[in-house]
Each structure stands twice: as structure tokens, then as C-alpha cells.
Amino acid sequence: MTRIAFYGSSLLSSYWNGAATYYRGLLQALAMFGHDISFYEPDAFDRQAHRDIDPPGWARVVVWEASARGLSRAAARAAEAEVVIKASGVGYEDDTLLQEVMGAARPGALRIFWDVDAPATLAAMQADPDDRLRRLLPSLDLVLTYGGGAPVVAAYRALGARDCIPIYNALDPESHFRTAPDPRFEADLAFLGNRLPDREARVEEFFLRPARALPEMRFVLGGSGWEEATLPRNVRLLGHVPTREHNAFNVTPRMVLNVARDSMAQTGFSPATRVFEAAGAGACLITDAWEGIEMFLEPGAEVLVAQDGDDVIRHLRATGADAAGEIGARAQARVLAEHTYTDRAALVHGILKNRIRQTEHAS
Incomplete structure (x- = not known):
């Protein structure tokens, strides 16, 4: 030992x-x-x-x-x-x-x-x-x-x-898995992440701008530090979301978003914890683009990749609940097979x- x-x-x-x-x-x-x-x-x-x-x-x-x-x-x-x-x-x-x-x-x-x-x-x-x-x-x-x-x-x-x-x-399959939806997290798109200086501009581009462009849709924002941010009316602020609630947070919305910090996106090959948490729960994940994503999930089939906010808007408009569920199921199978x-x-x-x-x- x-x-x-x-x-x-x-x-x-x-x-x-x-x-x-x-x-x-x-x-x-x-x-x-x-x-x-x-x-x-x-x-x-x-x-x-x-x-x-x-x-x-x-x-x-x-x-x-x-x-x-x-x-x-x-x-x-x-x-x-x-x-x-x-x-x-x-x-x-x-x-x-x-x-x-x-x-x-x-x-x-x-x-x-x-x-x-x-x-x-x-x-x-x-x-x-x-x-x-x-x-x-x-x-x-x-x-x-x-x-x-x-x-x-x-x-x-x-x-x-x-x-x-x-x-x-x-992925830790014992901690992150598909669970029952929770009405608190109902949305078309949800994002979970603390407010950090080198991620804020990307959150603005990939999450808040799509929210403003799609006022008919619902958005949920979790994480610490966003209390003073100016948010669109269709964004519901949750504050800190404990780890024990992440499964419900990921499985309930139609889609969830991953946004890398600037430095991580530039370096590439840096999948955030949220990527595997979401995939483990069978969520349909939209991620900002970074080099190496295909090492972990197949773009288009197991994850949706966005170069900018316009791509997020396009994914939200084009991917219904059934298609989103299929993407999430494929992502879950991939991470269980290769990325635990x-x-x-x-x-x-x-x-x-x-x-x-x-x-x-x-x-």
C-alpha cells in the first residue's frame, strides 16, 4: 500500500x-x-x-x-x-x-x-x-x-x-448520472459557473447574448458572483448550486452550456468538469469551441459545438427536445465507455x- x-x-x-x-x-x-x-x-x-x-x-x-x-x-x-x-x-x-x-x-x-x-x-x-x-x-x-x-x-x-x-x-458514474428533473432548473438553456474575469466575456457572448436574442425562451444561470451582473429578463439567477444538485441541474433543461475560461479555450485539450458531469447525466451539451474536443465527444453527434453566440442561437432553434435527448444519450454512452x-x-x-x-x- x-x-x-x-x-x-x-x-x-x-x-x-x-x-x-x-x-x-x-x-x-x-x-x-x-x-x-x-x-x-x-x-x-x-x-x-x-x-x-x-x-x-x-x-x-x-x-x-x-x-x-x-x-x-x-x-x-x-x-x-x-x-x-x-x-x-x-x-x-x-x-x-x-x-x-x-x-x-x-x-x-x-x-x-x-x-x-x-x-x-x-x-x-x-x-x-x-x-x-x-x-x-x-x-x-x-x-x-x-x-x-x-x-x-x-x-x-x-x-x-x-x-x-x-x-x-x-466522469464518476456514482456521483453524476441521470436523475429525475427538478422544476427549479427548467429552461431551454442552463449554464453553471462562477463569475470569473477571464470567463465573463465568453459568458456574455455564448449565454447572455443568445438570451437577449431569444426572449421567448427560458435561461437559467447558476454559480457564485453573478448577483451584480445585468441579466436579461428571461434569465433566472440561482446562485451557488451544490454538487449534490448538479445531476438535476443537468438533466432538467433542454440543453446545458459549457463555457471555458479564455486561457483554457486558447490552450485547448482542457475539458471542464462540467463537460463530463453533463454527459454523465445524459444532458444535451453545447460547448464553446476548443481544440481537442473530438478526443472526448464527437461534435454534432455527442455534443453541439458553438464558435460564437450565433451558433448557440442556431442550436437552440434547430434542436428540439427529442433530438437533444438523443445527443445526450450518445454522450452518456461515450463517457461511460471511455472517460470515467x-x-x-x-x-x-x-x-x-x-x-x-x-x-x-x-x-
């Missing part, structure tokens, strides 16, 4: 934490391969007041005080593990946490940086030769990324990483097994 110390944003709360579903699905599946996982998350951003799962049986969750003392105590526990993983975007003194965690790792431990926002992380490193992560990269054994494909792999290697492997988002977290965990398990063996042989 391999002991893994994983330092991330939060496993217990999805509140202002887009990586929650990714962590939960992947780590639960990884535990099935016999790994003993301890997840260390800071008490930050009021997440502990918005927990949406209980501490799971498949991981030991340690909530540490967001202070210098709390950080040091949590980082010191990296010495207990054979594999030490620091994720990006933990949310409290990330650079210091990275340095202390990797410094505390025992000799021979596998040291991994797991990037859940590669475009932003790479941009920061490329802009600053003294960036803490950039300086530490050559000393780390491996970088794993939430997505990004060949462009991200090449960029990481150019900055000194020994190796970089994308571990894409996926068990598939991704098998890849990670193989990587860890091989790297640990190499380290043992080297010593």
Missing part, C-alpha cells in the same frame, strides 16, 4: 473550488487501487462552512489552520508518505506551501506537482524567471496536469520539468507504480 500525501484546495467543499469534483472522482478511484490517501486542505475561503460531502472513507482529510504555524505543521506531515503531491491553487500561501511540502518529503519519496490550471500557472512562470515553482521544477519528479495536451507538456518541459503528463477530467475516473486512476496508478520502481532501483 502506497501512502500519498495530497495538498489541495478542498475535498470536502465545492464552494469557490472548481477542482472539487476532479479531486473526489480521481482520488476515490485511486484508493480502489490500494493507495492510502491523506488530503490536506486549508481552512480558507469559508469553504468549511459550505461542506457538501462528509469526510469520505477512501481518504483521510486533514483541515489545517490557514496560518504560518498551520501551514508548517501540515507540510511536515509530508514526511509520512511515499508520494507527495502539491496541487496548484490551494488558496493559502501556495509558494511557501510548495517549498515546505517538498522540503519535508522523505529521501526517495516521489515528489509531484499537480497543476489544475496549467494556462495560468505557465503564464506566471514564463513572466517571472524567479517564480518559486519555476525554480523548483527541475528538482521535482513529475508534473501532472488537469489538461492541456501537447502544448502544456512542451511548455512545462521547456521550463525545466523532468516530465509532464495530462490527467484529464472524467476509474480509467484516469488506472493511468495514475501505473505512473506511480513505474516511478516508484524506478526510484527504488536508482537507490
Whole structure:
């Protein structure tokens, strides 16, 4: 049994934490391969007041005080593990946490940086030769990324990483599946996502502009931060939608929308968690266009792709409820066959097994 110390944003709360579903699905599946996982998350951003799962049986969750003392105590526990993983975007003194965690790792431990926002992380490193992560990269054994494909792999290697492997988002069939519709989410098109500066213009183009152009249709907007936004009359604002309600949110509307952040769309090969959540529920998904979508779903048959707001309008007008249901059913079948977290965990398990063996042989 391999002991893994994983330092991330939060496993217990999805509140202002887009990586929650990714962590939960992947780590639960990884535990099935016999790994003993301890997840260390800071008490930050009021997440502990918005927990949406209980501490799971498949991981030991340690909530540490967001202070210098709390950080040091949590980082010191990296010495207990054979594999030490620091994720990006933990949310409290990330650079210091990275340095202390990797410094505390025992000799021979596998040291991994797991990037859940590669475009932003790479941009920061490329802009600053003294960036803490950039300086530490050559000393780390491996970088794993939430997505990004060949462009991200090449960029990481150019900055000194020994190796970089994308571990894409996926579906957890036990968490995201077809369920009964909920009248709260009835709409022609629904979008779920927090209001972020580098996504707002795309939400305007792909969601709000179609809403204004189609006043006879109903639109639903979920996520935090939209309270001050100017919305068309036919857009109903929900606020934060807990993870436990995502299945109903995805299955109820005629269609659901995925909108990537600017950096993710430009990088490509970065399917958001929402893509697999929606497909797992059998939803008809409209996604903004990004390179690599065909690796995950077939455009036109399993997902509808929009280059701009006009394409969203066209899809809404041309795709009735029956056709939308058929697209959703095909998407669900595809992700169940090829894109579950068990598939991704098998890849990670193989990587860890091989790297640990190499380290043992080297010593």
C-alpha cells in the first residue's frame, strides 16, 4: 500500500473550488487501487462552512489552520508518505506551501506537482524567471496536469520539468448520472459557473447574448458572483448550486452550456468538469469551441459545438427536445465507455507504480 500525501484546495467543499469534483472522482478511484490517501486542505475561503460531502472513507482529510504555524505543521506531515503531491491553487500561501511540502518529503519519496490550471500557472512562470515553482521544477519528479495536451507538456518541459503528463477530467458514474428533473432548473438553456474575469466575456457572448436574442425562451444561470451582473429578463439567477444538485441541474433543461475560461479555450485539450458531469447525466451539451474536443465527444453527434453566440442561437432553434435527448444519450454512452475516473486512476496508478520502481532501483 502506497501512502500519498495530497495538498489541495478542498475535498470536502465545492464552494469557490472548481477542482472539487476532479479531486473526489480521481482520488476515490485511486484508493480502489490500494493507495492510502491523506488530503490536506486549508481552512480558507469559508469553504468549511459550505461542506457538501462528509469526510469520505477512501481518504483521510486533514483541515489545517490557514496560518504560518498551520501551514508548517501540515507540510511536515509530508514526511509520512511515499508520494507527495502539491496541487496548484490551494488558496493559502501556495509558494511557501510548495517549498515546505517538498522540503519535508522523505529521501526517495516521489515528489509531484499537480497543476489544475496549467494556462495560468505557465503564464506566471514564463513572466517571472524567479517564480518559486519555476525554480523548483527541475528538482521535482513529475508534473501532472488537469489538461492541456501537447502544448502544456512542451511548455512545462521547456521550463525545466523532468516530465509532464495530462490527467484529464472524467466522469464518476456514482456521483453524476441521470436523475429525475427538478422544476427549479427548467429552461431551454442552463449554464453553471462562477463569475470569473477571464470567463465573463465568453459568458456574455455564448449565454447572455443568445438570451437577449431569444426572449421567448427560458435561461437559467447558476454559480457564485453573478448577483451584480445585468441579466436579461428571461434569465433566472440561482446562485451557488451544490454538487449534490448538479445531476438535476443537468438533466432538467433542454440543453446545458459549457463555457471555458479564455486561457483554457486558447490552450485547448482542457475539458471542464462540467463537460463530463453533463454527459454523465445524459444532458444535451453545447460547448464553446476548443481544440481537442473530438478526443472526448464527437461534435454534432455527442455534443453541439458553438464558435460564437450565433451558433448557440442556431442550436437552440434547430434542436428540439427529442433530438437533444438523443445527443445526450450518445454522450452518456461515450463517457461511460471511455472517460470515467476509474480509467484516469488506472493511468495514475501505473505512473506511480513505474516511478516508484524506478526510484527504488536508482537507490
